[in-house]
Amino acid sequence: MKKWLGPLALCLVLGAITHLIVIYSAPPLIMDRAFTMLEKRGTPTHDFELAPRMTPETQSVVRPSPDLAYSICMFDLSQAPNGVQVTMAAYDGYSSLSFFDAQTNNFLTQRGDGEQHQVVLNADNAPSDKGVILIRRLAPSQAAYDTVVGVSSGDECRAL
């Protein structure tokens, strides 16, 4: 019996370590994969891009809402040491400006409420160097999406 104690302890310790490594590394790995996929699709760093209306053909991230128009900007503070200036143009319908870090946390959100919003992102308020900035605007119809196309030209995401 005693001879099994060593292998049993090794099994338990390695099992626990592996378990924790998988759990804690999964979100950043999945986010990193999303960065890579967005880059491959031409999503710019430090510039907003309005995604086409969400359809089965255009979706690129899991569980998109076909009723929302998404503008996306990737940020990388290692390439923008003075920070990134982000502006969400005013929109009459629901809109929000949200920031996601490399751990998938939504660390900051501002609601539009019909007004323009501006945020300067830097090492003081961003938990990680890399992340994603997303503007959601309610656009359940083609007409509403067409309005967003015009409004989104006033969005800004640029390295300072």
Added chain:
Amino acid sequence: MRRSFTYLCAAILGIAIGGYSALAMSGLLPDDRRTGGSINLDRWYGDFTMGSEDASPYFRARIARHGLLALANSEAIYFTRAVDDAGEPFRENCKYQISGGPMPARWWSVTLYNSDNFLPSNTDAALSFDASRAEAQSTDGQWTAIISPVKPEGGTSWISSKAAGNFDLTFRLYVPAHGVLDRPEELINAPVIKRLDCEGGQT
């Protein structure tokens, strides 16, 4: 030599068990599609820590796979449901009626997704039902829609399940009303989903 082999087997077994249990508990196994959550509103499951630093590492991993870039609860809350009111999994070849009333949020929607967490590959342009469509149906906030692979007759509101296989539904509430985060069971009258019939006569 034999002792080393025993230790090697123990190490491999430990890594395998640790890795598999982590994948299973965080919804990362290939056939696991549950977004899960601690809140159960008549089989709509949600968790208000979604998108926040308060999320457990297991739920964070699950959402990274099934709901990446979800908003924190002050802005939006999410529920997912994969079975009808009888507890049977949603199937593409069945027809369902989904109905509800006013929701305690600025805007809400119900969207259909396939088992890969994406919109199913069809060109019906009918993959969701939202508050604006509900407002167009009635003045008292009551609404109903049909979920089926073929458009129903008579201009009924429709969510297409064409090419969706075994699907699920995500119920979003944007800008939840005051008190919803504390008392969701009391304040959210979640949509009900009744199976009407299935292709081949199954009900």
